Structures are given as structure tokens and as C-alpha cells.
Amino acid sequence: MKTTFICLCVVLCCVSYLLYSRTTLNWVFLHTFVSNGLISVSYSTNASLVNSTNFSIAEHPQVKKPLLPPSENRRFAVFACSIHAVINAYTFYTPITAASWQRVGYDAIVMFVGDFKKPNVLTARLNLSRNYLKRIGAHIFDLQCDESHSIKISQLARVFSGFLPDSIVQDEDNILTGDSDLMPLKASEYKPSPGKDGFVFNAFCCGSFQRRNRNYKMYPMGHIFLQKKTWRAMVIESKQRAELLVNADKHTQELLSENAPLSFETISLYGRHEFQKVYDQRMDKGDAAWYMDQILCSMLLIDYQERHRNFSISERSRIDRLDRAFGIGAWDQNNFDRYGDAHLIHDEVLSEHNWKIFKKFLTALFNQTMVTLFDDYFKQYIIHDPFPRPPQIKQSPPKPG
Secondary structure, three states, X not given: OHHHHHHHHHHHHHHHHHHHHOHHHHHHHHHHHHHHHHHHHXXXXXXXXXXXXXXXXXXXXXXXXXXXXXXXXXXXEEEEEEOOOOOOHHHHOHHHHHHHHHHOOOEEEEEEEEXXXXXXXXXXXXXXXXXXXXXXXXXXXXXXXXXXXXXXXXXXXXXXXXXXXXXXXXXXXXXXXXXXXXXXXXXXXXXXXXXXXXXEOOOOOOOEEEEOOEEEEOOXXXXXXXXXXXXXXXXXXXXXXXXXXXXXXXXHHHHOOOOOOXXXXXXXXXXXXXXXXXXXOOOOOOOHHHHHHHHHHHHHHXXXXXXXXXXXXXXXXXXXXXXXXXXXXXXXXXXXXXXXXXXXXXXXXXXXXXXXXXXXXXXXXXXXXXXXXXXXXXXXXXXXXOOOOOOOOXXXXXXXX
16 A cells, blocks of 8 residues: 555656746747738738728638729729829829729729929829828829839839739739829719620721721720739730840840839830830920820721630710810800810819809719818918919810820
């Protein structure tokens, strides 16, 4: 009996010693186990929250979103303006135009183009416009370039929408090109066509042109609707890129790569190659340089269609447009149902009298909260220059589309 008791005591002492000596290890293990468990739970919860806001988690590629037809993916409208533009209206309208795209089911991407390295280049007015864009939830993309090229780059940049950051728009998402002074009115006009890979709005407006010993149909930049991956593939598979790669050095190859960021250098490579001296000449409305974006985009899209016979787009006409050519009186009405879109008046809108008339148009489209927001925006905008210069009587011809 005593022997058994002594043996049990010895065994108990040994077990106690072993457990005591492993206490630290056990606690470390327990801490690791619990921490990993909590991290797993946290990741699952965060992933659910992120997915509920239409973002994807790039660092976990095994979690894949189901592929949807183009017509069912997110839609973005992209337009750009030069921060050096003489006409204030181009930047003034950016929050209003962005909100109008949200109204018809699109997120808005606004590209500001110019030399951001210049001192005080972001004026009080520009910052006000950018702040109101943020308030309505639009995306802002700044594209650095020299001032002399800023207007033409603001037009050409849309052709390279496939190189916009993934943090804004994903490959499967849709991108539609637009202008800061061109507002959509009827949502039905901007719905994707089921069974199609995209559409061209007002496709029959612009006739044709000759280039590279052949005829091309001229498509307008406002608007072309394609998936982001198609916008990029049009450039990557182009004749222009193949020609540029023949004698390309390492730096040029990087600028021409599929993963190149949207930049002035990349756009300039294609622009100078295709248009040569025209690309760097001064650009005025209606001249040869003015149509570079439409010419290049039309060539890229038509060439892409010819390489991909199963690729199909819908060519659409448009219904009546409310146009600035009608004068301010055209905006002094209570019902705008007959119009499909609106080409907005320029700096005339920055007078208090004309703004009151223009507010009738905004009231017909937006709820009172948005109209009040825009009214506050206008009042703050004109404080910085209460007496805008009078509008010019003679205007240059607008770009078709």
C-alpha cells in the first residue's frame, strides 16, 4: 500500500514538473491559436463588408467574382478637363455632370489634366470643384503633363481609359466616354444592349475619314461604351503599338506594356507616332489636331472589330439634344422630357441671372437636396470672381457627337 502511494506521488510530481516546465510554450501556443482564429474571423467579416460595397480583395486571388455579361457589370462615365482651360465652365460643371451620370446609373471618373507642379496651379475655384466632386462620391484622377498639351491630352486620355488604375475600375467593368459639358438626361438612352459587347452613341453623326490608305467611319467620343479590358486591348493589339515596338528601347517598352499606367508619356508615344507634327502643334477648335481623339479611337475600335469577328457593338442614334446653341432662353422651361441629353452653356452660366434660369433645368432633374447643394456651389464659385468676363459672341464650331 505504502509502495503504491509512494509510486503515485512520484508520478504526480513528474507530471507536475513537466506541465510547469511547458507552461510558457503552452501559453504561446494558445495565444497563437486564438490570434489566428480571430484573424480568420476578422478577415471573413471584413471580406463580407468589402464585397457589399462592390470592391474586390486583390491580395486573395483565390476569391473570384463570378464573370457577368458586360451589360451587368459596373458602369463608369469618364470625362476630362484641362486645369489651364480659359473657359471656366469646363471645370465648373464637373460636379454637376458627375451627378447627372450617377442619376442614370453610372459612377463618374473625372480626369484633371495639366501641370500640377506649377505653383498655385490649383486655384480656389479648382479646389472648390474638386471638393464638391468628393462630396458627391466621384472619382478624381490627376494626369500630369505640360500646360501646352493639356487640352489635347484631356481629349486623348479617354482613348486610354483601359489603363486607369484597378483601384478605381476593374477589367470587367464598363467605361463610357463623355465630356464635362455634356449631360445625360434620359437613363434609357445609356443602358447597355443585352448580347452586345458595347455601344456607340450618336454613331451616325460624323461621316468618315481616310487614313493609312483606307476609309474609316468617324465615331464621336461622346459616347463610346466598352469594358475596361476592351479599351486596353484595342491599344495593346493595335498596328500603332506593333510599329512602335520595332525599335523600342527598354523605357519605351515599359511605356507600351499592358501594365503601363495612364500617363502623358504613353499617350504622347501613340499621338506623335500616328499624327506626327500635328500632335505637337497648337490646337484650335475645328482644326486637324482637334479631331485626333476621335480619329485615333475610331481607328483602334474598327481595327479591333476586324480582328475579333465575334465582337459586336450596337450603333445608336440619339433623340433631341438641348444645345447651348439655342441660347439661354432654351433653358427657361419647366419640362425637358423631349431631350435625351444636354450640351451645356459655357461661361454665361456664371452670371446670377442666367444661373436662376439654369436652376429650372437642375430642378427638373434632381431632388431639392441636390439643387440646394449645386446652388451653394455656384454661390461659393462666383465669390472668387463675381464679375466673369462677358461671353464671346463668335464661337468656334463644336465637335460632332
